[in-house]
Amino acid sequence: xxxxxxxxxxxxxxxxxxxxxxxxxxxxxxxxxxxxxxxxxxxxxxxxxxxxxxxxxxxxxxxxxxxxxxxxxxxxxxxxxxxxxxxxxxxxxxxxxxxxxxxxxxxxxxxxxxxxxxxxxxxxxxxxxxxxxxxxxxxxxxxxxxxxxx
Numbered sequence: 052x053x054x055x056x057x058x059x060x061x062x063x064x065x066x067x068x069x070x071x072x073x074x075x076x077x078x079x080x081x082x083x084x085x086x087x088x089x090x091x092x093x094x095x096x097x098x099x100x101x102x103x104x105x106x107x108x109x110x111x112x113x114x115x116x117x118x119x120x121x122x123x124x125x126x127x128x129x130x131x132x133x134x135x136x137x138x139x140x141x142x143x144x145x146x147x148x149x150x151x152x153x154x155x156x157x158x159x160x161x162x163x164x165x166x167x168x169x170x171x172x173x174x175x176x177x178x179x180x181x182x183x184x185x186x187x188x189x190x191x192x193x194x195x196x197x198x199x200x201x
Contacts (some may be wrong), residue, residue: 056132056150058125063132064105067145073097075147076193077157079171080163080182086131090168093147093158096193099135102143108132160192161183 054072057064067073072097083092107126112119120136133145147156161167161179173179177194 053149054152056145058106058128058130058132058149058152060125060128060130062127063104063108063130065102065104065132065145065149067097068101068103069097072150072152072155072157072158074193076160077158078162079165079167081094081166083163084166090171091161093153093156095145095147095150095156096190097143097145099141099143102133102145104132137200160189162189189195 052070054067054069055064056067060088075093075095077091077093084090086092094187102170104123108123109126111122111124114120118136119137120134122131122134124131130149131146132149133143135143147153159177161173161177162184164173164179164180165181167173178184178188180189183189184192
């Protein structure tokens with residue numbers, strides 16, 4: 052099985068070499084709100100080697116004190132597709148809204164909830180953190196609670 056996605060204009064397409072639709076997480080930080088123009092962003096984590104992209108991709112390097120985040124977007128319509136960063140080598144963070152089946156996503160964790168909009172209700176029992184999650188806890192929540200959404 053593969054999972055497919057792409058940009059708004061169709062110039063960029065990608066395939067995830069995975070056995071099912073990955074679980075997603077929501078980030079409510081101010082940066083994600085600004086980047087997405089919405090209340091939060093949804094992402095999926097996977098090995099960078101599981102992502103195959105075709106089409107015109109451009110890269111914007113977002114530099115902070117402790118990392119460089121390589122943001123990849125469609126060179127035509129500027130839809131953000133995925134990013135990698137120097138803190139997590141080999142991991143791709145795919146923008147979940149670009150998945151063809153994004154309406155079937157299972158959101159299993161929320162980060163930066165101290166910045167979430169007051170009208171958003173996180174379901175009881177879904178892991179959440181006020182800011183960043185401890186890496187081991189975050190990976191366990193996002194990659195360890197795998198369940199089918201089909």
